[in-house]
Amino acid sequence: MGDRRSGGTLIRGGHVLTSAEPAEITDGAVRVVGDRIDEVGSWSDLSTRFGDDAVTGGPHDIVTPGFVNTHGHFSEALVAGIAEHCTLWEWLQEVIFAINPFLTSEMAHVGTMLAGIQMLRSGITTASDMFVCAPVGGPVTPGVVRGLDEIGLRGDVSFGAGDRGPASIEMVMAEHEALREAADASRLTRFRVGVAALSAQSDELLSRSAELAVTSGRGTHIHLQEVREEVTDTRNLYGVTPIAHCEQVGTFGAPTLAAHCVWVDASDREILAANGVGVAHNPVSNMILASGVCPVPDLRRLDVPVGIGVDGAASNDGQNFLEAMKLAVLMQRLDHLQATALSARDGFRMATIEGARALRLDAEVGSLEPGKAADIVVFDGGGPALANVHDPYQKVAYCSSPADVKDVWVAGERSVAGGEVTRVDVAEVVARSRELSRTLAADAGLGHLSILA
Ligand SMILES: [Zn+2]
Structure with missing residues (x-):
């Protein structure tokens, strides 16, 4: 200074x-x-x-x-605006699992800039991200950090780990490590451990992720109870909800940011509050994928910090934070049929200091x-x-x-x-993204969804 x-x-x-x-x-x-x-x-x-x-x-x-964008996926930047007929699990199957093995470090880099430019233009200064891919050809996510640094956007980045697809536990842990190294070398971006979903990973990977979140001191970013199917699936497997399971296996031992929390009952909400878990609420994504309504007022009454996220470019399908802030408020008014369910001031606080609290970055940003x-x-x-x-x-x-x-x-x-x-040539980023998007759509076999493939 x-x-x-x-x-x-x-x-x-x-x-x-x-x-x-x-x-x-x-x-x-x-x-x-x-x-x-x-x-x-x-x-x-x-x-x-x-x-x-x-x-x-x-x-x-x-x-x-x-503004603090609490949840997103730069891995989806090149596939926005397709597959609108799908709900979450169908969309994962048709689009996300299809592209995951074909994402490259260059796609991460250019996709991050493409989405990041839209974020900056809507007032986002901190982007919390979970890059989801199958790192079969080596580390991909350092491209995210490079993209953020180039456009001048603060990042809280994670890699969404999964070992129930083509990647092994060792591949997933190597990707975490590569991302951590890249983030540690960046002035504006810090690392967090990502857990895409309980159903995407083995018990062993979940416990190793929890351990890394504690030892790295950076915490966890996880999707929790976004759709009813996820809750049913975990109840069948473990006898409890995903949130209760995370508490039992020690996931919440590290600071945790939980995306969505739509299908949460009173007991789940108490667990979130008791463990200081922050919530990333993604109203546009929840509407596009017909996932449901997060009980934002109930969570805030328990002093659970609830921030706002744009979510990935493919489940939004934009990256406009101002739209997400407005819809976060309107969604509650419609759900409660009450004009006082949430106010503009509430939405603004969620967009700023509450989002920072959810990320535990409130000593640094958010006000x-x-x-x-x-x-x-x-x-x-x-x-x-x-x-x-x-x-x-x-x-x-x-x-x-x-x-x-x-x-x-x-x-x-x-x-x-x-x-x-100010820092990059937008036309150049857009032009580079066109070629990469075409390649990705073709490699992933998205011909039935995309005229580019
Ligand atoms: Zn997400």
Whole structure:
């Protein structure tokens, strides 16, 4: 960090939403020095005391913390927008298991940039990911870290392990290790142990994964109780729900992020709360795959941190976080037939500090507070969507789209400026992705689903 008296940048907003205390500052500013937030306060105070600072943002803009995307799969970036007739297990069979053995490190790299560009444009600054593939030809996932570093997006990355397909336990553990090494060498990305699903792996792999999650100190990212079939399957195998089974075998001994938690009963919810498990809620994916409705208000009442995820590009089928935040709120209103079931402010907190808590990254990101990483979004108040602000939370959660995201700062550097990513040539990434997508669709035999194959 440089000298905090000089060389700072003031990011001004007519509304600064902090996800901390005070929650909202009218005509405020955030001061950034180096990669950190130095101060948050009123524009008049900060601009008087730091008159030499560079200034960006403006009196009509809305400034927020960068959004924390708690769940996704960069492994699906090249197969979005196919197989809409499937529910989860059918879709896994038809699309995901078909492409898994053919994913290469280059596909991981380019796919990560393709999805990551869309994430950044919708205000995501932290992407929690589980890459799912069968690493039959050697490590694939270091390509994810390379892609994140190149576009300037913070990552919490994992590899979704499975040894009930073509990969052996040793192949899976080698992929974990390769990803961990790549993440350890990255400034912005950290490693976590992935567990795709209980049904995808042997008891031995599950216990070795739990051990690695504890010894690496980084925790676990796992899918839990997304669909009813999964609960029935595990009950038949082990006599208990997947969540109860994870508690019994020690999975929750390491910090755990559980994706979905749709089919959870009161006892499952108590177990999640008692073990400090964070939940990644993926409303768009849950609707596309007809999986069900996560009981978000019930979980939050138990103080389970619930973040929002866009999920993989193929089960969303976009990577637009603003859409996911809006639908997270609307889904509860429809399910409860009650306009008060969840508010824009609830959705905003889930998108920021609660997502950070779910990942246990809340000491570093998720709110605008001095000392935290300078991960910041500036919404453009000069455009039609945000022209008249009656309530800034409703404006951000319901009215905004990626077209309104002006600047995105990750660790004090602008990864999006004036609405466009700054570090890579988008046209080049798009062109490279076309060839790779065609190859993948052909290799995986997706001719019945894709006109590319
Ligand atoms: Zn998922």
